[in-house]
Amino acid sequence: MMDLPELIILDVGHGNCALIRDVNGVIVIDCPPGGTLAETLEHLSIKEILHILISHSDADHIGGMIDLLSNEDIKIHNVHINPDAIKKSAIWLDLRIALADSKKRFGTVLSKLTTTETGKFNIGSVNLEVLAPTYELILGGAGATDLKKRKLNSNSISAVIGIVHDSHRVAVLAGDIDDVGFENIVEDIHHCPADILVFPHHGGRPGSADPKIFAQQFCTFIQPKLIIFSIDRNRFNNPRTEIVEGIISSVPDAHILCTQLSQQCAAALPSAKPTHLTKLPARGLNSNSCCGGTITIKIDGSRTTYAEMALHKEFIVSQVASPICRKFLSIVKPDK
Template sequence: MMDSPELIILDVGHGNCAVVRDTDGVIVIDCPLGVSLIETLECRSITEILHILISHSDADHIAGIINLLLNEDIKIHNVHINPDSIKKSDIWLDLRIALKDARKRSGTKVSSELTTTKTGQFNIGSVNIEVLAPTPELILSGAGGTDLQKRRLTSNSISAVVGIVHDSHRVAILAADIDTVGLDNLSKEASSLSADILVFPHHGGKPGSGDSKTFAQELCNLTKPKLIIFSIGRNRFKNPNTKIIEGVRSSVPDAHILCTQLSKQCTATLPSSKPTHLNVLPAKGRISNSCCGGTISIKINGIRTTYESEIASHKEFIDKQVNTPICRNFLSIDKPV
């Protein structure tokens, strides 16, 4: 029997993946390529997934679900994903074929709508799952179409933004790859977006055509997070973007910033000693010693949810092992880190 619900944010390199567990089931949010998710499910003895929520059709969010659907040791009851008519990748086609196979072979139910109307339908025990974006009106147009202000929608614009709520308190928001247009629509739809934890969108990369600093300021002013997580791969791109960090720091200067892997902006060389601050859960960067925060496990307890020990150990690692941590940029010189 579980002591308390759990939110796991996985180190998968460049990609996104989270697992939510409670007494009535397991929900997986996004499935990137790699073994981290499968190994995490094995580590937690999970053989049944009630819902898989796929935020959008980019490969770093969907490529791993194919092997998961083919895994005969794991029962998947439902998969929820929005259509994307402009996505022409082989992986997107392979996913659709795998979903058809799972539906016929094992009875997996496939829903082609993951919008705000689904809030309340994914509750597991005491944990409630919100779909904060997109609205059904956006999905009626879809990627390649326009929103109600006639602005072009990309796959990122219609990313599903998921909230994790316990005891009427929003513990976390997982913002997928939402861009400037998506954020504007989200802010007009939701009356309150405050959350303790924010998994920052698009791995801290540029938010489409909008200004990165302004985007980060607007998002952080809306969510007011205490912990901001960037799910990044050390060897992909140069994330998080410096302007994003500047915007975060100007809006929520006291928030703790944690990257799953060490950005090359923070240190050109990897630590020589193995980290002692990581938990036992699988993390893609562990083998190469490229983890920063690695995989994060958070015991959910409403407004009393705490992660101070994880933050303290991560701060100590930064102090001792990281030469020029980007998360320390733009801090006031008289402000403790």
């Protein structure tokens, strides 16, 4: 019998993708380009997806959706995605066409993804909550303003998903939420503790806010024990150093993990194969550029942990030349 429920966070390079598996089905959160998601679904023999949740309309979150919708071997029951009037890209139009076609051919149900959908994603003992955006924020949408007349863009209305098990918030997947979107969350929810945080926007710029202050405020809001950056070693040089500094100053005991090994941490890749990686597909496996790679987390309420944390720490210490996740620890913890 499978050891469920579980959360799988995929190494897809620059992008986001997560799977939640429980006894009654599978939920996919974001569908980036590349073959990692399709390979993972095949590896796990997944032929049916109950819900696909798309955080927002950027290509690194929707780029793999068209191929998934056209795959006749996989049945997709529901897709939850918000409108974005400012998105003029060809891929966004192609996705809308593919969604309309899937609705006609397979009866795929389309709906928005707002806080009002919380409670509709029960696939067993795991419940998903939509922490953002609110319905009234989506009524303005990207290109408009929020209720305090702050400018909204695609990242401002990114969905933020909480994963709850046994009345305990296990994880928050923050999409690409920026400073304006975060301010709206804080105004609606004053505190949102969770053990695991997939940090917003791959650790890149959080809009117009100071990156260090944004990271401090976000981590104070979540108080995570494990922080994950979904990054590509060869793109954008994420996570930003100021973001990491803000995290460590706010939650110095949190474990930081990047899916791939940032060039900031190691100009050259390790020669030895890491021993802490799962057997699941990961974008960085062939090039040996994984840091945390694709990670699997057994969901177990307040007892949820990342089982390979000690092995990942050992990898960072022994094989990574200058890990930015440890750069500021001596400032915060001078005795260690």
